[in-house]
Amino acid sequence: MTTTVPESPYQSYVYAYPHKTAYRPLPERPELAGLWRGEKQDALSLYLHVPFCEVRCGFCNLFTRIGSPEGLTTAYLDALERQAGQVREALSADARFALAAFGGGTPTYLTAAELERLCDIAEHRMGADLRSIPLSVEASPDTATADRLRVLAERGTTRLSLGVQSFLDEEARSAVRPQKRAAVEAALGRVRDAGFPVLNIDLIYGIDGQTVVSWIKSLDAALTWQPEELYLYPLYVRPLTGLGRHAATGSTAGWDAQRLALYRAGRDHLLANGYQQVSMRMFRRAGAASASAGEYACQTDGMVGLGCGARSYTSKLHYSFDYAVDAREVRRIIDDFVAAPDFSRAELGWEMTGEETRRRHLVQSLLQGEGVDLAAYRERFGSTPEQDFPVELAEFAARGWLADDARRLLLTPEGLAWSDAIGPRLFSAGVRARMAEYSPK
Numbered sequence: 001m002t003t004t005v006p007e008s009p010y011q012s013y014v015y016a017y018p019h020k021t022a023y024r025p026l027p028e029r030p031e032l033a034g035l036w037r038g039e040k041q042d043a044l045s046l047y048l049h050v051p052f053c054e055v056r057c058g059f060c061n062l063f064t065r066i067g068s069p070e071g072l073t074t075a076y077l078d079a080l081e082r083q084a085g086q087v088r089e090a091l092s093a094d095a096r097f098a099l100a101a102f103g104g105g106t107p108t109y110l111t112a113a114e115l116e117r118l119c120d121i122a123e124h125r126m127g128a129d130l131r132s133i134p135l136s137v138e139a140s141p142d143t144a145t146a147d148r149l150r151v152l153a154e155r156g157t158t159r160l161s162l163g164v165q166s167f168l169d170e171e172a173r174s175a176v177r178p179q180k181r182a183a184v185e186a187a188l189g190r191v192r193d194a195g196f197p198v199l200n201i202d203l204i205y206g207i208d209g210q211t212v213v214s215w216i217k218s219l220d221a222a223l224t225w226q227p228e229e230l231y232l233y234p235l236y237v238r239p240l241t242g243l244g245r246h247a248a249t250g251s252t253a254g255w256d257a258q259r260l261a262l263y264r265a266g267r268d269h270l271l272a273n274g275y276q277q278v279s280m281r282m283f284r285r286a287g288a289a290s291a292s293a294g295e296y297a298c299q300t301d302g303m304v305g306l307g308c309g310a311r312s313y314t315s316k317l318h319y320s321f322d323y324a325v326d327a328r329e330v331r332r333i334i335d336d337f338v339a340a341p342d343f344s345r346a347e348l349g350w351e352m353t354g355e356e357t358r359r360r361h362l363v364q365s366l367l368q369g370e371g372v373d374l375a376a377y378r379e380r381f382g383s384t385p386e387q388d389f390p391v392e393l394a395e396f397a398a399r400g401w402l403a404d405d406a407r408r409l410l411l412t413p414e415g416l417a418w419s420d421a422i423g424p425r426l427f428s429a430g431v432r433a434r435m436a437e438y439s440p441k
């Protein structure tokens with residue numbers, strides 16, 4: 001007798017396509033100046049990666065290290081500054097940034113003075129006018145100190161994203177996130193006092209021991225602060241993370257059911273409390289200021305990433321430096337970055353063909369609540385998504401994931417709930433093969 005294992009709705013969080021695990025060393029190490037020549041550069045996005053944290057949370061597989069030996073953050077900023085100088089030279093003289101973000105890791109691991117320097121690098125080396133464009137910064141409660149927040153507010157931060165994960169101390173402990181609710185509440189008070197137009201709070205569901213009742217308690221604690229945005233992340237346990245090293249193997253059916261039930265409860269609770277759903281994870285308070293892309297169009301405008309974990313996108317190549325999760329590998333890569341004299345070439349990447357560009361367009365639009373604008377798709381590609389992806393879309397329709405709409409290709413509420421199973425279905429065979437070959441380090 002054969003038993004069929006139910007498919008998991010939680011396959012992977014597809015926030016960019018292709019995933020970095022598909023990138024491979026570029027043997028010819030192309031010069032950035034050549035890669036950017038002829039590219040549209042009037043509304044670029046700038047991303048600065050800060051790969052430091054005070055702790056390593058059990059669930060986290062981001063490219064970051066715990067703490068920094070004496071002098072390392074200064075050396076890292078020195079390297080960022082050198083990189084910024086070389087990258088700026090590779091861009092056209094009239095290149096303009098329309099959007100900026102500092103991510104991590106935890107950018108607020110840096111001191112207030114170091115954050116000033118980070119802003120100076122973005123402004124004076126790269127030419128991003130931070131006070132006139134949307135600037136988003138990630139922070140953790142313990143590092144969101146008044147002096148750092150003051151610098152960030154003063155330099156033009158429009159969105160401060162605070163990682164909370166859970167307001168319940170026992171759930172934070174269970175997710176291996178050393179954190180107390182009192183510290184979270186105090187940090188939220190400081191963030192509100194600093195006056196950022198948009199506060200985002202990150203929460204996680206699917207933590208061991210979490211129930212619908214405890215999840216709603218966390219959501220209500222967040223709602224007290226009336227955040228303009230909330231990100232609800234389903235927990236993933238990934239290789240080489242603290243939780244991953246101790247995870248039981250076998251069927252995840254029970255856990256999937258828990259996550260789906262918590263997703264639905266959380267979504268319904270936020271919709272009933274005046275929030276709109278922007279994507280599976282993202283909710284925005286109705287009428288709240290949007291700190292989103294501004295003029296930057298994620299489908300067609302380029303991204304310039306600085307720092308060792310950052311990616312950059314031109315229309316023909318996505319590229320980045322090496323990255324890792326394992327602590328020793330992370331330290332090695334950061335040390336190499338800090339010592340590198342030359343940042344004028346792309347090291348790792350993925351070439352974007354016409355087919356990959358269509359896949360990226362579909363992934364980045366379909367998984368948003370607004371879906372794919374069919375007229376814009378036709379204008380860009382001269383075709384329809386049904387012509388380009390008949391097999392994939394027929395399956396989505398058969399599963400009840402596609403809504404009936406003449407002008408947009410839209411997910412149904414059930415489709416949105418299955419976003420993390422839909423995204424991977426849109427990967428090309430080439431990307432899949434590369435990702436399958438990748439071994440986590």
Ligand SMILES: C[S@@+](CC[C@H](N)C(=O)[O-])C[C@H]1O[C@@H](n2cnc3c(N)ncnc32)[C@H](O)[C@@H]1O
Nearest residue numbers: 059060105106138139140163202233234235236
């Ligand atoms: C860069 S962190 C946020 C800022 C800061 N480092 C912090 O932790 O407070 C990005 C967010 O991704 C989410 N996240 C990271 N790994 C996750 C995982 N394995 N499962 C679910 N959510 C995850 C967390 O909600 C986290 O706040």
Ligand code: SF4
Nearest residue numbers: 053055056057060105
């Ligand atoms: S969740 Fe945030 S604080 Fe925790 S290790 Fe990841 S990046 Fe660092």
